[in-house]
Amino acid sequence: MKLILKFNLVLIAVFLIGLASSYYYASRLAQRNARAEIQENARIMMESALAVRAYTNSQIKPLLDTQIKYKFLPQSVPSYSAVEYFNNLRKSFPEYSYKEATLNPTNLRDRADGWEIDVVNHFRENVDAKELIGDREGATGQTLYLARPLRINDATCLRCHSTVESAPPTLIDQYGAANGFGWQFKEAVGAQIVTVPYTLPQQRANSSLRSFVYLLVGVFLFLFVTVNLLLLILVVRPVRRLALTADQVSHGAMDAPDFATTGGDEIAALGQSFNRMRNSMVTAINMLQE
Amino acid sequence: MLLLSLAPLLAGAALNGVVTIADGEPFTIIRGDKLLTAAKGAGIASGDFIETQPRNFVVAELQDGSVVAIGASSRVYLLERADTPTFVLLRGWLKLDAHPAGKGRVQSAVGSRLGGSTRQGVLVLHSGDRADEAFHEAGAITLLLRDRAGRRIDRETKVNEFFVGEERSPVTSAPRPSEEFVAAMPVPFRDPLPDGLAKSPRFRPNEPKFVRDVSYADVNVLLTMPREWRGGFVERFRGRLKDPAFFAAMDARLSLHPEWTQILHPLPPPEQGTTPPSVQPAAAPKN
Incomplete structure (x- = not known):
């Protein structure tokens, strides 16, 4: 087996092992990053919702307080603003969703359904729970959900949600007296739930992984060709020429030309040593013939 | 009422x-x-x-x-x-x-x-x-x-x-x-x-512009509002009686604001012994 073949077989084996292990670790890293990105997206969306709620509570509601005496304006309700904000956001990102899932909501569009009830009950049973993250299979594929409790920490909320009598009459006009009452201070009445699809970040991660593999293969091919060329020019060809000269000398062709050496590398040193050895051998033979 | x-x-x-x-x-x-x-x-x-x-x-x-x-x-x-x-x-x-x-x-x-x-x-x-x-x-x-x-x-x-x-x-x-x-x-x-x-520094006072002296139609609603709110109107609008149209309109609806009876038709001084003008007492304002 030729030297270059041996060399290439080893090189390819090392590359394949490296590629497989790199792919494995890069894939795991990409998945981890994708999940972290999804969680980060969910958190950003959750914080956006909280920001909209705070803005509505601190700036919009005071402006509309007087109007509510005449006609109830849901725009003054923080949860309504947050949901409307996300409804607009969903026009560009339909896979994302936000819901203020509530067991006994004033606005029935906020009523908790199915798995959301379990999330709400988790917060009702775990008073100290601040956040819940989980995966679920949705209509658009696998999604991650991030949930935070809707706890009544502001007693002013109870003005509209404790009893029918204490609620603004215009609120009753709008939503009726059947829902959204009987809430208690500090009670977890619902949960803010953001769902974010895995699809997009995963697609991005897979795309990055493919690019990484292509790059790795490309680098290997470049190195493979370069190393083979160098091996051929610097090692294989001089060794072949040296072997040819040695063959000629061994067959009695003492007039065979010297092995031409250039540079100061190991092959040149070998050639010089060979030439010296041949000259010494020619001198010794001539002395014996005389 | x-x-x-x-x-x-x-x-x-x-x-x-x-x-x-x-x-x-x-x-x-x-x-x-x-x-x-x-x-x-x-x-x-x-x-x-x-x-x-x-x-x-x-x-x-x-x-x-x-x-x-x-x-x-x-x-x-x-x-x-x-x-x-x-x-x-x-x-x-x-x-x-x-x-x-x-x-x-x-x-x-x-x-x-x-x-x-x-x-x-x-x-x-x-x-x-x-x-x-x-x-x-x-x-x-x-x-x-x-x-x-x-x-x-x-x-x-x-x-x-x-x-x-x-x-x-x-x-x-x-x-x-x-x-x-x-x-x-x-x-x-x-x-x-x-x-x-x-x-605000941008706020500028702007004096109302005079249009004309009031007509009876302009002040009719004032003159006929409940009596308790009509204090001072006699002094305020007395000068307008010089306008014959104002006087005539006021006279025609005297029953709605009887406090003007004495102004429009003053009784002659008693010492002159003449008969007072035939002015019927005005009805009380409609409340």
Whole structure:
């Protein structure tokens, strides 16, 4: 087996092992990053919702307080603003969703359904729970959900949600007296739930992984060709020429030309040593013939 | 009719303010016996009779920090010679935000059937052809009423309470304003009245412009409003009797304002022994 073949077989084996292990670790890293990105997206969306709620509570509601005496304006309700904000956001990102899932909501569009009830009950049973993250299979594929409790920490909320009598009459006009009452201070009445699809970040991660593999293969091919060329020019060809000269000398062709050496590398040193050895051998033979 | 008699309250509190918002066309003010047109920046004072046009919305800040808004097609008389600064709403819509800062005297806004007074509160008053309506929006309000016998039956009201005073019917209350009231109310009344505009460096006073001396038609509504609010009108409009048209119109409707009988047809001095002119005693004003 030729030297270059041996060399290439080893090189390819090392590359394949490296590629497989790199792919494995890069894939795991990409998945981890994708999940972290999804969680980060969910958190950003959750914080956006909280920001909209705070803005509505601190700036919009005071402006509309007087109007509510005449006609109830849901725009003054923080949860309504947050949901409307996300409804607009969903026009560009339909896979994302936000819901203020509530067991006994004033606005029935906020009523908790199915798995959301379990999330709400988790917060009702775990008073100290601040956040819940989980995966679920949705209509658009696998999604991650991030949930935070809707706890009544502001007693002013109870003005509209404790009893029918204490609620603004215009609120009753709008939503009726059947829902959204009987809430208690500090009670977890619902949960803010953001769902974010895995699809997009995963697609991005897979795309990055493919690019990484292509790059790795490309680098290997470049190195493979370069190393083979160098091996051929610097090692294989001089060794072949040296072997040819040695063959000629061994067959009695003492007039065979010297092995031409250039540079100061190991092959040149070998050639010089060979030439010296041949000259010494020619001198010794001539002395014996005389 | 349950006439709101404010006579015990009347005795000399002045109202002074400046118009900070005047949306729509210029509105009119009758000041003294002159008819003026006014716009944003105009001053208003006790004795002024303000009449807005169908597309007007007027807001005025008073000297004491209170804010009053007047809706379209409304007539408001700033009562003169009153102990309590009083807005008399003869027709249309008025919203009074009395002393938002919580300092000041009691102010009143009244229609011919009901009204309210407040030291710090927000009252919306509507005066229609058949009924007056009042809505207690915020603060503390005292509803000004009289029973059929004319006795004061003022009562404290609750926030969001709504009252309707109709002709010959007891005043009714409800825990919220009626849909018809809200639908008819000027939309800007749904918001808090803007204050502090008069202190803006951009604010410019704008004197009302003289149009002409008042005609009888201009002041008819003033001259025929409940007698308790008509104090000082004889002195105020006496000069206009030089105008034959004014005199004739006044004379033709003398029964509606009998206090002018002696002015238009003075009795001759008794020592002359002549027969007094044949002037029939005027009927009492319709309450």
